[in-house]
Amino acid sequence: MTLLHFQLLSAAIFCIGLYGVLARRSAVLVLMSIELMLNAVNLQLVAFGAFSGFGTSTGQVIAVFVITIAAAEVGLALAIVMRLFRSRGGVNMDEIDVMRG
Amino acid sequence: MEQAWLIPVFGFGAFAFLALFRKYLPGQGKHLSVLAIIAAFVAVWPVLFDMLDKGVGEHHFPRDWFSAGPLEVGWGIIVDPLTIVMLALITFVSVIVQVYSLGYMRHGNADDPRVGWYFAVHSLFSASMLMLVLADNLLLLYVAWELVGLCSYLLIGFWFERRSAAEAAKKAFVTTRIGDVGLLIGVVLLIVEFGTVDVIEIMNSLGDPGVNQAVVTASAFLVFFGAMGKSAQFPLHVWLPDAMEGPTPVSALIHAATMVTAGVFLVARLFPLFDAVESAQLAIAAIGIVTALMGAAMALVMTDLKRILAYSTMSHLGFMMLALGAGGYTAAIFHLLMHGVAKAMLFLSAGSIMHAAHDETDIRKMGGLRKRMPVTSAAFTVGALALAGIPPLNAFWSKDEILLAVAGGLNPVFVVLFLVAIVLSALYMGRAVLVVFFGKLKPENDGVHESPRIMAWPLALLAVLAVVTGFIALPIGYEGIGTFLVAPGDKPHAFEVVPVWLVASVVLALGGLALAYALYGDEDTSRVDALRERFARAHDVVANRFYMDHAYQWTIDRVVLRVSAFLALFDRKVVNDVGVNGPGLSAVEAGRRLRYHVTGLFADYGLGIVVGVAILGALLWIRSVTG
């Protein structure tokens, strides 16, 4: 089992998450896809930490921080989604184009 | 001699004074101007005598006029026979005309409201003409040349309320201005080539080795082009007949004796330049004879008295140019003098007729005026006969001199044409005299009376002179005019008579008069009408001034105005709307178009980011690999 395996795997997960973000209509689904992408990053971090040969824990520490940030982010995002739902009746990403040029 | 420069100063002073203070002077200061010109006339004689015993002189003033770079433009005067003769003619005729205008400008007993301005410009004109004659450097000569043009513009357009006068003035100035362009180019070429503006220096160094002959030839033709403009030679003559719109004394002074002869004077002053260039001389002679014939033909057909005299002036100028073309420097200048005196007198008498007959100029309405206006008709007849070339009157001698010069200098074709011209000039002069003064007095002209003394006396004086001046050609007291009026570098030639030409010219002149008498002698114009039908088409062509005016007007309307309209449109549309507004508007348009792709949807932006990241990553990676 080499580092390459983990790299390819996390790349795959990351791209799937990315596809989810771009293609999904509902805001919540987009959030989930973002969680996927974050996990892919965590995996990569930890994998590098393990295979780097220095035996340092940096990879894992950063992974921990990523998780905390992810948690905060989900909380906030869902609050926004709630407001969106209440005011627009739907959370369909295509409708939210108030910023249109 | 050195004080000769004072002569023009009287005129300039009078002009300045009148221009500024004429409203506060009695009679708008007209007497002041007359006094100034008399002073100038008086000043000529001492200079003449001084020159006779001290010989030709050129006098430079210490202070340069201005200097730019290596070009030192000084100013000074030349006093040689040509100058003296011209000075005498100009001042004499100006005095006569100004005195005459005192009377002419008084309609009834009140002066013309702007008589002050009239006299102011008159003195400016004579002053600048004198400066032209005295000038010793090309630039000063050109300055005077233009000032003379300006004065003719102001005087022709004196009664500017009249639309025709304003147009005639504009036409005169523009046509002469076109000629002046040629002159200016020629002058600048000479200055650049010879590095100096002094006429004498240039004339002497024409033959120097280092001089580029092409430039000399080009400037010869260009200077002559300028002379053609001012002396109303063939292509640029259209303005002279229209210049009759101005007051008659103006025509007498400017369009008979002085301004129009400036062209001839210029060619005479720069004679060595034309002498050096064979082709130029031929051109001058050709243009001269063509103008002479055309002028005579048109004079024959015109019905307006002043127009007839104008065309006759054109014709005689042609004679002078012909003489110069043939190398007859003396003959040309001599004829210039004789013609100046006689033609001035003709114009003044025409003026007195108009003055008496409520500005009537159509000769068909005149007839038998000699009963009412004895002095004017006598003077007119003498002048007409003189110009027709009848001995012993003055123009006969000068025409004879020209004949000698042409016979000597040019090939026979010119001589034959010149003889034809002599006959024609006798013919139209005879016609004018007969139709206006002889025959029955028409009832409406009954009220005509002789002009007041102030106008009649100058006429009489000129008439006497027209008879007397011819004799200065004869070798009385000195070996004839040929020794006095000599082209620089030429050898003086004494007066000699070649019987065969003398007799020929007399016979032809008398023949012309006889023909005139036959046609116009008595009242019935049947013969004339018959002639007119037979040559109907030819008559129309000549009557319409060979359609020259229409041609010029057509070119101006079609070509010049059309081109300028197109250019203005081009300027506005292409250079301005496309060139300048173009970038401006296209920027605005681009902005508007780019607005649509900003959709506001999160997904589109996400896509943008991803694609961006991908490309950047690839680039960075390639660089790190190859780098």
Added chain:
Amino acid sequence: MSFAERHILEWLIYLPMLTAVVLVALPAAWRLAARWVGVGSGALLMIGSAWVFIAFDYSAGADTFQMIKVYTWLESVGIDFRLGVDGIAAPMVLLTGIVALTGSVIAANVDRDAKNYYILLFVLIAGVYGTFVSIDLFFFFFFYELAIVPMFLLIAVWGSSSTFADFARTKEYGALKLVLMIVAASVLVWIGIIAIYVWVDIGTFDILRLRDAVQDGGLSSGAQKTLFPLVMVGFGLLAGLWPFHTWSPDGHVAAPTSVSMLHAGVLMKLGAFGIIRVGMTLLPEGMEAWALVLFILGTVNVVYGAVSAMAQTDLKYVVGYSSVSHMGYVIMGIATLNSIGLTGATLQMFSHGIMTALFFAVVGAIYERAHTRDTLILNGLASKMGWTTAFFVIAGLTSLGLPGLSGFIAEVLVFIGAFHEQPILGALGILGAALTAVYILRLVARVFFGQRDPQWDDLPDLTPREIAAAGALVVPLVLVGIWPAPFLDVIRHGVDALPGVDALVGGLL
């Protein structure tokens, strides 16, 4: 250097600024006071400028730049407020003085809040003075820009729109176009200046030291050749160079009288002055390389301006295009690169400046009375407006180069210089002079002479104040025409000191 000589130049800049400040302090209602302050300081400026011109020592020994005054401004970068005047700048300062005085007198009949008008006018004048006298590249450009900014407001607020059959030129359009194009051009100039400063790399903007450095090889000829087009186009645009001239007729027509007097009279000369001051002094080899192009464009300017002036029906447009045509002479004169041509060009700048000011003064007066400038309906004014006709005719005769007036001397010198370099183009230039005669005289014959249209019966003639102003403009025209020696000696002193000018020492050949 006496006390006055040291401080005169800077006071020529401070005075207009001071006037503007004083005017700001004046309450708006005091229109008369504003006028008096304006005219008063105009007069002072005139006296100062005349003094500069007279005090200028043009004897052979005198150094090129005189009355130098230096304040170190920014030590580190090498920018200092350095003023000085040479043979070419002295007549320009005099010209600015004359036009400023007559401009402020004519500006007196602006009624709509005259105070602000005067303020902007004097900022403009300060800018122009600054450009002519500053011999530090940075401040040269600073004042060059300062002179352009007030133009926009002056034209946009007090201007006049004109509508024609198929196109209209509102004053806002004219103002916007004028300022935008000039600012765009000045960007090019700014690039040139910075490039020169950096590449010569002697850490100063002082023109004198830069010139000496360039003289002994500080700037490679390749660099000079690439930089010169920037300067040529940048300054050329303001001088009305052919393809970039379209702002000039539109701008002048839209501008109020005294602004177009100042603009055509003085501001256009800034462009030509700039070409000499920056182009010739600092980029001599570039100038030589591009001289032929400039020469051809100058000739095009002359003929093109004259021909299109012929087709104009609006009086001011004719004068606008005639300015383009006459600036063509200046450009031709500069492009000849010999001392006669350049002297002619500088004199033409001076004489054309005054002549155009006179033209615009008269045209403005007619517009204020008849409220139209359309030459098709204006005719026969001479009988009622004697003085106006006289002044217009004098200006017209100067423009067509009648001897005895300044136009002739300048044009003859330009032609002699031109014939020395390019005879064919010189001949075309002279042809342009003939065309000028045609359109000027056509205009005079139609608008002033001939039968008067009944509707113009009650046109009042010029007021004594306007006559005084116009008269003050005629005096220099006639003076230079008759006795140009003093002017030409001063100019020659400046021209001979320019690098790269072949002084034709061996005579004209």
Added chain:
Amino acid sequence: MGLVLFYAAATLTLFASFGVVATRNIVHAALFLLAALAGVAGLFVLLYAEFLALVQLLIYGGAIIIVILFALMLTRSGEYEGETETRRRPFAAVAAALLFGLMTAVFVADAEQFNTNTRQAVPFRTLAEDLFAAWAVPFEIASLVLLVALIGAVVIGRAGREEDETLPEDDEPDDAQEPVRRGSRRRAERRRRGV
């Protein structure tokens, strides 16, 4: 032996990820996400990062998924059968594939540089020490972030209850020539639903 476990966990995670992205029913997507997170936790264990696996399971599995489920419930998007993908699906797929291709190319190309050694465990003690000594400051900041986020969530969530203010309706497009925007069909649809 390790390799087999790795492949098992990998396939589980990949399958779950596809599930999240592909299912039509949103609740299934949430469950698939939970499975994917579990897979990743397993992989952490393989990399001897047991603490992390635990944290992952607890926080992600426990807290975040639950919150998402609550959100789903509250926004009633559950019964929202409409088409779940946006029209731009193909572009997204292409972009993701493109990125994936790029990544694999890079990783494969640099593979020999990194694959020098095998997995090494990080003793728990050093991890704890690092976390609370070297990384103490970021740790505190992370807690602050959490605090702020939660307060924010509360404020946004609570304010919504009093009045049902609507977002500013975007006004009619001003310049008429603007091409018919994609959204007009949708707006009609929404107006039909009477929001």
